[in-house]
Amino acid sequence: MPIKILMPALSPTMETGNLTKWNVKVGDAVKSGMVLAEIETDKATMEVEAVDEGTVAKLVVAEGAADVPVNAVIAILAEEGEDVEAAAAAAEGAAPAEAKAEAPKAEEKAKSEEPKAEAAKQEVPKQDAPKAEGAKAEGERIFASPLARRIAKEKGLDLKSIKGSGPKGRIILRDVEAAEVAPKPAPSAQPAPAAAPAGKPAGAGDETTLKLFDPDSYELIPHDGMRKTIARRLTESKQTVPHFYVTVDVEIDALLALRKEINDAAPTADGKPAYKVSVNDMVIKAYALALKAVPDAHVSWTDGGMLKHKHADVGVAVSIPGGLITPIVRKADEKSLSTISNEVKDLAKRAKDRKLKPDEYQGGTTSVSNLGMFGVKDFAAVINPPHATILAVGAGEQRAVVKDGQLAVATVMSVTLSTDHRAVDGALGAELLKAFKGFVEKPMSMLV
Known part of the structure; x- marks a missing residue:
């Protein structure tokens, strides 16, 4: 079978x-x-x-x-x-025996309907009657396998326009496939304007927008599946999640010094260090520990109740061709900096190769988005439901600060926490950022 x-x-x-x-x-x-x-x-x-x-x-x-x-x-x-x-x-579903058995039935049915057919012939001039395709019998009945019918329906193909190659002109799957890949007529260079749906603004692909530009001044690039998914999820997020933003400046000189010590002490194998911790790795660890320290902020909103998470599964935003993906560092609050560093590098590489498994990018309890490497000072990120928070990290830069009443220079990084205000209000978000700031400015506390 x-x-x-x-x-x-x-x-x-x-x-x-x-x-x-x-x-x-x-x-x-x-x-x-x-x-x-x-x-x-x-x-x-x-x-x-x-x-x-x-x-x-x-x-x-x-x-x-x-x-x-x-x-x-x-x-x-x-x-x-x-x-x-x-x-x-x-x-x-197109075995010859089945086709042979079906043909007599069709003939019997055609005979039983001869009076109707004759009446139809008298009403419609012979020269105007449509020609039967190879797959059609008298009375315009179309012979096709069940699978071919189903696939044609899913693809929006009209069986009347498909010529069958099976027994007795029966339409089978390969005929539907051939019809699907057959070249379609090119669209007119100036198609008739289509009205935008009621209540919806014209999108970039709508004629209303295209008419604003000279046809020679742009190239229309169709959206791929990833870009459509990103657009749908972020639109849902901004429409359904009430965003609230909290920003804090964090001094990272001590963190940079500790990072250097950790990397200098890394063991080597074949002349390569076993790990190379980045600032972002330390941000992930500090954020995970802050969520553990402020458990009321480590939640997700549902209509039935609040989900309070037991582990910090931190999604790390990675830019890949065509969009963005957030592979997840599971239980980041329990992992060492070297483990987080190697895991993030592996996840990012496989994300760009599109080799991640679904459980490596689905779920998570929060996210980190870092644009500091592009020189971005600060920004606000969009929450990725069902997360209730996302941390946006800017570049570390030297700034003038006041210490003990005196001006000094320090390396400062601005971070902005976006929260789902239904789950994490302003005061709770500020408490979470305070805990994060404490771990970053006293980074040795992350190692004990």
């Missing part, structure tokens, strides 16, 4: 995925655990492993296909001893 390989749901929110690469071809033997394909979601590229054993009978979805629905059939395996072609035909 044929075995269907389905598009997996790689995350709880995944609805579609892009099949970027097949690692097998028709006729290949498949063993459990073998990597069959690579699937790209809006955040990462994942490998699909075989659960069953058999022989590849058909690759239903072509390599490079986009927006393949979760649970759609992407491939068919033949069981051990099963004929590959028969397995493919059986799974397609």
Whole structure:
């Protein structure tokens, strides 16, 4: 009996995925655990492993296909001893025996409806009657396999425009696939303006906006899945989460000195240090400890109650081509600075290669976004629900400060805490920043 390989749901929110690469071809033997394909979601590229054993009978979805629905059939395996072609035909629902059995039924139905057909002929001039395609029988009935009908419906394809290549002109899956990838007429250079939906401003892709610019003055770049997801989530955040902002300046001279000592003392292997702690690594640790010290601020809002988190799972914003992702350092409050440093480097590298697993970027209890390396002095970050806080970190720079009534120079870093005011109000946010400032300005306290 044929075995269907389905598009997996790689995350709880995944609805579609892009099949970027097949690692097998028709006729290949498949063993459990073998990597069959690579699937790209809006955040990462994942490998699909075989659960069953058999022989590849058909690759239903072509390599490079986009927006393949979760649970759609992407491939068919033949069981051990099963004929590959028969397995493919059986799974397609277009076996010759089935087609032969269906044809007489169609003829009988056509005969029973002859009076109706005759009446229709008298009403409609013969020359105006539409020509039947190869897949259509008399009375405009369309013969197609159940799978072909379902996929055509999902893709918005009209079966009347598809010519069947199966038995008796029956439309099968390969005909639907061919119709889907067939070149479509290029859109008119000056399409008719489309009115923006009521209550919604025209977006960058709307004709209302495009008309403001000379067609030769811009290039329209379609949004990819990641950019659409970022836009949707951040729009939801600003519309549903009441943001409140608290900013504090932190002196980091002591932190910089301790960082140098830690890195100078790092053991080496093959001439390379075992770790190299960054300022951001120390910020993550200090923030995690501050959340532990102020547990009332380490929460998430739900309508049913407040979630008070037991561990600081800190998401670290990483810029990647096409968008932003926040891989998570789990239990950062319990990890050493060297462990955090190596973990962040590994997560950031795999994030840019789109090799993160869903559990490495989903969830978390808070986030850190650092733009200091770009020379940004301060900024306010947008909360990533269901988090109730996010810490925005600016650049450390030398500034004039007053110490004991005297002017002095210190390296100062501005940080801004964005809070969900439903869960963390202003006073509680200020208490959290005070704790963070204490760990940063007395960094040895992070090591004990």
